[in-house]
Amino acid sequence: MTEEKDLIIIGGGINGVAIAGQAARLGLKVVLIEQNDLASGTSSKSTQLIHGGLRYLQQYYFSLVKKALHERSVLIKMAPHLIKPLQFIIPYYKESTLRRCMIRVGLFIYDHLSAHNSLTKAKAIHLNMAPYQSFLKKNIKSGAVYSDAWTHDSRLVMEWALLAKQYQATILTYQAILELGEKENGWQIIVQDKFSQKCSTYEAKALINATGPWVEPFQRQHLAEWPTTKMRLVKGSHLVLKRELPDNKAYLFECADGRVIFLTPYEPGYCLLGTTELEYKGSLEDTHVEEAEIEYLLMAANAYVQTPFAREDIATTFSGVRPLLDDEIHNAHQLSRDYQLQLKTSAKGNSVLTVFGGKLTTHRRLALDALILLQKMRPIIYNNRAATVRELEAEIILLPGSEPLDEAQFRKNYSFVPVLTLSRYLRCYGTLCLFWLKGKNRLTDMGIDFGAGLYQAEVDYLLAQEWVKNTDDLLWRRTRLGLCLDEIDVGRLAEYIRNR
Numbered sequence: 072m073t074e075e076k077d078l079i080i081i082g083g084g085i086n087g088v089a090i091a092g093q094a095a096r097l098g099l100k101v102v103l104i105e106q107n108d109l110a111s112g113t114s115s116k117s118t119q120l121i122h123g124g125l126r127y128l129q130q131y132y133f134s135l136v137k138k139a140l141h142e143r144s145v146l147i148k149m150a151p152h153l154i155k156p157l158q159f160i161i162p163y164y165k166e167s168t169l170r171r172c173m174i175r176v177g178l179f180i181y182d183h184l185s186a187h188n189s190l191t192k193a194k195a196i197h198l199n200m201a202p203y204q205s206f207l208k209k210n211i212k213s214g215a216v217y218s219d220a221w222t223h224d225s226r227l228v229m230e231w232a233l234l235a236k237q238y239q240a241t242i243l244t245y246q247a248i249l250e251l252g253e254k255e256n257g258w259q260i261i262v263q264d265k266f267s268q269k270c271s272t273y274e275a276k277a278l279i280n281a282t283g284p285w286v287e288p289f290q291r292q293h294l295a296e297w298p299t300t301k302m303r304l305v306k307g308s309h310l311v312l313k314r315e316l317p318d319n320k321a322y323l324f325e326c327a328d329g330r331v332i333f334l335t336p337y338e339p340g341y342c343l344l345g346t347t348e349l350e351y352k353g354s355l356e357d358t359h360v361e362e363a364e365i366e367y368l369l370m371a372a373n374a375y376v377q378t379p380f381a382r383e384d385i386a387t388t389f390s391g392v393r394p395l396l397d398d399e400i401h402n403a404h405q406l407s408r409d410y411q412l413q414l415k416t417s418a419k420g421n422s423v424l425t426v427f428g429g430k431l432t433t434h435r436r437l438a439l440d441a442l443i444l445l446q447k448m449r450p451i452i453y454n455n456r457a458a459t460v461r462e463l464e465a466e467i468i469l470l471p472g473s474e475p476l477d478e479a480q481f482r483k484n485y486s487f488v489p490v491l492t493l494s495r496y497l498r499c500y501g502t503l504c505l506f507w508l509k510g511k512n513r514l515t516d517m518g519i520d521f522g523a524g525l526y527q528a529e530v531d532y533l534l535a536q537e538w539v540k541n542t543d544d545l546l547w548r549r550t551r552l553g554l555c556l557d558e559i560d561v562g563r564l565a566e567y568i569r570n571r
């Protein structure tokens with residue numbers, strides 16, 4: 072049976088789900104097709120920053136920084152449990168006085184580019200005192216501290232997907248596209264579920280290609296007769312290190328080659344170091360950190376920290392690929408991180424909108440811009456809709472899980488759950504955790520204990536509501552408990568998921 076939709080969106084990264092969420096809120100009928108798990112591409116491999124991008128000021132990308140800073144303040148309001156302010160320290164190491172002045176001017180501009188900046192303004196900081204003194208090298212005495220924000224990237228994707236589902240969007244993961252073609256009145260797609268082998272057919276008036284770094288291969292494979300756009304792929308790798316950062320602050324380190332890297336808090340007991348930037352021509356299905364990248368990142372951070380990070384401190388690594396529009400002038404480091412949207416209409420009058428590039432931070436704006444462009448070019452899709460895109464723009468919605476919560480009362484109500492587990496629930500899910508906590512009165516009500524604070528109640532919720540199909544989906548993208556569970560625990564979880 073063929074299901075009629077308004078939009079087919081390909082790609083379940085942050086941009087695909089944000090477009091799905093905004094379009095569904097508008098009253099459009101949406102189907103989103105993802106080839107693997109949601110956020111299995113770049114959107115679970117970022118530095119996790121919701122930021123303007125201080126370093127882009129050096130390249131004069133003022134409008135991108137301004138746009139991203141505006142988005143930062145909107146997103147903190149939309150998902151306060153998931154997007155939180157974070158302070159960054161720039162330690163002065165070998166910088167000349169002129170360089171220090173430039174940093175101060177840069178930070179002043181950064182603070183003032185955002186009209187609604189409620190975060191703490193940048194200032195100088197003494198680093199030869201606790202708690203920094205024992206963390207940074209002895210000869211580092213001062214620096215600057217500024218504010219940005221951070222998130223859990225893959226959970227942000229899930230919350231947009233949940234929002235889209237709330238507004239009746241169909242979200243399908245682990246789908247193989249068997250056929251995609253133009254019909255007289257739109258597009259037809261036939262997809263097959265990789266687990267159940269079930270096929271589904273959808274027809275829609277417009278198609279959106281939000282496949283991130285796969286944008287070019289997707290065009291070549293499915294839209295061969297449409298013109299392609301040249302992209303440059305740039306790989307970035309991160310190391311998750313077993314060390315907690317003092318005072319929950321992040322660091323911006325300048326490397327010997329002039330690049331900057333970040334050392335940020337991660338899960339309790341861990342920090343995140345990244346990123347590298349390498350032109351990438353390898354397989355998108357197998358991106359991994361190389362020896363030289365590990366060497367580079369450790370060396371760069373160890374120039375600043377007192378107790379050097381060693382290979383034994385690496386808990387895990389991940390690498391992601393940025394698709395950047397190739398201007399054939401700049402090197403990978405200098406290419407713009409801004410997005411471009413391209414809408415093409417065929418002789419038959421069918422439209423395809425392609426998303427190129429972008430940042431995690433700008434996904435909400437990108438989704439609105441995509442819908443505005445579509446509305447301009449294909450107004451017919453928007454006939455009789457619940458709201459206009461401009462109305463959506465004006466409204467700041469809360470992502471699922473973001474409703475206000477009395478934390479003290481919450482902790483009292485569920486005091487039978489270990490304290491650290493409750494903290495993780497609040498950090499990752501906000502009020503969504505009430506789905507499985509409501510009605511529970513003792514720990515045994517939570518069902519099987521899989522270890523590290525993972526109980527059956529949470530697993531059942533994730534299987535039923537958040538498209539979890541296997542242990543990787545659950546342990547690395549819905550949570551980061553993959554860092555804590557041992558092989559035996561993972562095996563027990565895998566068996567439980569298989570038997571469900």
Ligand SMILES: Cc1cc2nc3c(=O)[nH]c(=O)nc-3n(C[C@H](O)[C@H](O)[C@H](O)COP(=O)(O)OP(=O)(O)OC[C@H]3O[C@@H](n4cnc5c(N)ncnc54)[C@H](O)[C@@H]3O)c2cc1C
Nearest residue numbers: 082084085086106112113114117118120283307429431432
């Ligand atoms: C190392 C690194 C660090 C970064 N750090 C930050 C940061 O700190 N802050 C920030 O704002 N931005 C950051 N970014 C950028 C940000 O992560 C990306 O802009 C964003 O995640 C891109 O999302 P996307 O939805 O376009 O792509 P993706 O997340 O890659 O999603 C595309 C999806 O399409 C799916 N797909 C592909 N082909 C098909 C097909 N044929 N059928 C169905 N599905 C398909 C893929 O499986 C994938 O899930 C970083 C990027 C990298 C690489």
